[in-house]
Amino acid sequence: MKTKKKRSDCPVSFSLEAFGDKWSLLIVRDLMLKKKCTYGELAKSDEKIATNILAARLLSLEENGIIQKLEHPDSKAKVLYQLTQKGMDLIPIIVEINLWAEKYTDIPEKRKELLAQMNADKEGFIRNAFKELESNL
Secondary structure, eight states, rough: OOOOOOSSSSHHHHHHHHOOOOHHHHHHHHHHHHHHHHHHHHTTTTTTTHHHHHHHHEEEHHHSEEEEEEEOSSTTTOOOEOOHHHHTTTTHHHHHHHHHHHHHSOOOOHHHHHHHHHHHHHHHHHHHHHHHTTTTT
């Protein structure tokens, strides 16, 4: 993996370079919740990411070691994407972003159950998410 020139030595700047755009965080969210996804599944997310942006973000996340590609068990033409350990370490951040959003915006009914689980036992939710994802590594 080639080393990219960093904008600065600031940890926030480093983090934003690795995963700090809205599409990358949504990809991480989908992989956190669904464990493994194909390109097509990611393209069908509610946010309707453009295919060229999806391809670029997947490549960037892979280059940054946040996701990895796996062979699809049913099709040689497809690949599966999943979070790496580095990507799984973003789970607490994704949980906090969800809880922050709940505080400041109206949450659709279909997302409220997930937020209720996070609120009821945040640490337990994070532990379970790690456990489920690690079983797929």
